[in-house]
Amino acid sequence: MLRSDGPAGAGVTMELRQQPFPVDDHPDEQYVTLTQQQETAELGMWLFLATEFLFFGAFFAAYLVYRYLHSRAFELASERMDLVAGTINTGVLLTSSFTMALAVASVERHETRRVGRFLLCTIGLGIVFLGIKGMEYFHKFTERLIPFAGWDFAPGGATRAGEMAFFNLYFLMTGIHAVHMIIGIGLLSWITLAIWLGHLRRRAATVVHNVGLYWHFVDLVWVFLFPFFYLVGAH
């Protein structure tokens, strides 16, 4: 049953963003059923996520090699990490996945306003994460823990090479993760705006779900990054 009127009566005079999502009755012509179309879109996103798993997987493999070769250095380097900031950031990202899941659940129930609010929460939490990360990076700079060529790297002694490897991997992996976060925030902003302006009427559930998949993936990567950089050895 297609609802084109809202509580105000004639749909024409009502603002676009207050109209509920219309029910999408027909698939595009190359699909047999609507379910097939939705599942195809979802599978496409999963295929992309599979490539992303491999992409990050290679970095994790490099990390594990260096950790195996420099285990003591990695423990020392990990102790220099800001555990409070890392734990808070993990909590922030898990909460953003929570609000994202609520947004997906809302869009499946065609609740226009709640979807927008949950998406904005997710974006806000993503920005908080990046802010805390930026602060951490700045502290690494002031504590002279940046291992790039030509920079003054503070730790010395026998474990210096291993600690340099740790921090190289730290900046590389969390940096690329942050880039993925920025892309995710961009995608979320796009769909939030599109839903608000009424552009994503027919495909809202699929699009929100697929962007949600990307966001959960980025969270998943951090779930592994956190213990590997902040919890090496005992604290």
Add this chain to the structure above:
Amino acid sequence: MTSHSIRHGSDREVFVVYGALLVLLAATVGLAQVNFGWGNYWVAVCIASLKSLLILLYFMQVRRSRSLIGLFAFGTLLWLGILFGFIFADFTTRT
């Protein structure tokens, strides 16, 4: 049939999974305070794997999707296994 979404969202499930994830976060940080030697690594990896399983199955809705999605989601582990397997077989056995 008026609603054509693939599946219907359940708020309660989302709350329960989120709570479980926070508990696991507390557990992983708490257990990191204890010295298990190399056990620390395995504890951390196990808890992270558990968290990612929850995220995959519930937040990413793999549990409610058709099997092909599950194949893509978990089949990637096979390829990662090949990557990790051959790398470790190499450098851990160098003399």
